Amino acid sequence: MTRRVIGILGGSFNPVHNGHLMLASYIAQFGPVDEVWLNLSPQNPFKEQSELLDDRHRLAMLDKAVNGSTTVKVCDVELSLPQPSYTINTMEKLESMYPDCDFRIIIGSDNWPRFPEWRDSEALIERYGLIVYPRRDYPLPDIVPDNVTVVDAPMVDISSTFIRECIAEGRDMNFFMPPQVYEYIERNKLYKNDGKQYGIE
Numbered sequence: 001m002t003r004r005v006i007g008i009l010g011g012s013f014n015p016v017h018n019g020h021l022m023l024a025s026y027i028a029q030f031g032p033v034d035e036v037w038l039n040l041s042p043q044n045p046f047k048e049q050s051e052l053l054d055d056r057h058r059l060a061m062l063d064k065a066v067n068g069s070t071t072v073k074v075c076d077v078e079l080s081l082p083q084p085s086y087t088i089n090t091m092e093k094l095e096s097m098y099p100d101c102d103f104r105i106i107i108g109s110d111n112w113p114r115f116p117e118w119r120d121s122e123a124l125i126e127r128y129g130l131i132v133y134p135r136r137d138y139p140l141p142d143i144v145p146d147n148v149t150v151v152d153a154p155m156v157d158i159s160s161t162f163i164r165e166c167i168a169e170g171r172d173m174n175f176f177m178p179p180q181v182y183e184y185i186e187r188n189k190l191y192k193n194d195g196k197q198y199g200i201e
């Protein structure tokens with residue numbers, strides 16, 4: 001039986017947006033993988049906890065965003081692993097949970113310069129392999145080491161930070177994410193910057 005190859009795209013997804021989804025869809029169709037899993041990191045080792053919305057809201061928005069897709073899926077394994085979310089722990093856990101799959105790590109070129117600071121970065125490249133895609137202002141690596149693949153995906157230059165700021169200013173961000181995610185944000189009054197943490201659906 002052929003082994004399924006899964007690309008893991010980790011992030012805070014605070015919130016997930018069309019940039020994440022278009023990239024994941026592109027790599028699942030044109031990259032060296034069969035599926036892309038959007039892996040929710042409750043606590044990125046490089047980010048401040050205080051900036052983050054509750055994991056359950058971020059997971060609910062991811063589930064709504066992929067909407068049952070068979071090639072772009074959600075992965076919540078880090079919710080039950082120690083924090084911060086080190087990718088090496090995640091990959092080892094996934095390997096043990098899905099012995100019939102091969103896993104790759106997907107990162108943007110913005111993450112490439114600091115990749116050597118990731119825990120066990122050399123082992124991550126050697127054991128799993130990296131797929132690197134372009135982000136604005138961050139050139140792709142000139143010299144591509146063994147086990148690193150560059151995928152020239154189109155760039156959609158939006159970020160969760162921009163979306164959070166715009167919502168806090170009262171702007172309409174409906175077209176920056178799937179409508180069902182935006183409805184969830186509105187219904188739960190998320191990112192309003194009024195200091196309140198609203199309930200989980």
Ligand SMILES: Nc1ncnc2c1ncn2[C@@H]1O[C@H](COP(=O)(O)OP(=O)(O)OP(=O)(O)O)[C@@H](O)[C@H]1O
Nearest residue numbers: 010011012013014019020023108156158159160161
């Ligand atoms: N517009 C985009 N196109 C492609 N990849 C993106 C885009 N925005 C973020 N990513 C990548 O998706 C992964 C998860 O992103 P993350 O949740 O950190 O989103 P972000 O929009 O960069 O968030 P923030 O603005 O809160 O830092 C990261 O590897 C990040 O580089």
Ligand SMILES: O=C(O)c1ccc[n+]([C@@H]2O[C@H](COP(=O)([O-])O)[C@@H](O)[C@H]2O)c1
Nearest residue numbers: 010011012041044045085086087118119
């Ligand atoms: O494992 C590490 O040392 C490590 C260091 C920095 C970031 N990561 C992971 O990289 C993913 C994307 O991070 P970011 O900064 O683009 O949100 C996310 O899943 C993080 O947990 C992982």
